[in-house]
Amino acid sequence: MVVKIGKIAIGLRLFISLIAIAITYGYIGIELYQVIRLNDYAIAAYMILLAILGIVAIPQSLGGLLAAIAAIVTVYFKSNLNYSLITACVCLGLYFANFNDLRYEAQTDKKLSIWEIIATMITIAITIQGTILISSKPITWLISAAIGAIAAAITLVGKQLLDTDLPSPTIWKIFAIVTGGSMAIGFVIRWIFPVTRVITY
Structure with a gap:
């Protein structure tokens, strides 16, 4: 099944992965409003920088499994x-359900460049950030399953995007629109419906 976004057609599984990552960026946008409201501009700057770097790093398909x-x-x-096992089962289930559809070629002898190492660290960092934000509410089996789905999406989306055979600028444009738009929506939602809440890291 194919989903059309403007003139671009993407597979349903890629579309679902993008939705999962959009949810993560939406939560980041919500928390960004909170920290700005509390005048914690250093954390706000860190969150914005991490989000921007994530837009560049995640499509590289590096560090997904570690994330x-x-x-x-x-x-x-x-x-x-128990909840971590639910997260693991959902993540692994979705990963293996999608893995066979990817044109994956193992490169065991390849050494990572400095940028690839940085991209891996960024992918891990933004995954942890999103997990902390989503789990700030009392964790239920549904929330832990959602985190597993998001973790699987971050693991898969880079290869899914590359397998579209779209040029790199188009891939980054799609990913930037999805993530940046979701982050902005999260920010606006919290601006319209403010709450007093502190995230426990």
Whole structure:
């Protein structure tokens, strides 16, 4: 099944991955409003910088599996083993359900460049950030499953985007519109419906 966005047609699985990542950026936008409202501009600058770097790094398809593990571990420390297992099962299930559709070629002898190492660290950092924000509410099986879906999406979306055979500028444009737009929507939602809440890291 194909979903059309303007003149660009993308697969349903890629579309679902983009939606999952959009949710993460929406939560970042919500929290961004909170920290700006509290005049914590240093954290706000960090969040904006991390979000922008994530837009560049995540489509590189680097560090996705490590990011997924980081999400599972974060859920464990924020809740308990049962919820982290739900996150792990959903993440692994979605990953293996989509993996066979990807044109993946293992390159075991390839050494990562400095940029690739940085991109990996950014991908992990933004995954942890999103997991913390989403799990700021009392964790339920549904929230832990949603985090698992997001972790799987971050793991897969880079290869899914590359497999569209779209030029790199178009890929980054699509990803920037999805993530940046979602972050802006989250910010506006919290501006319209403000709440007093502090995230516990």
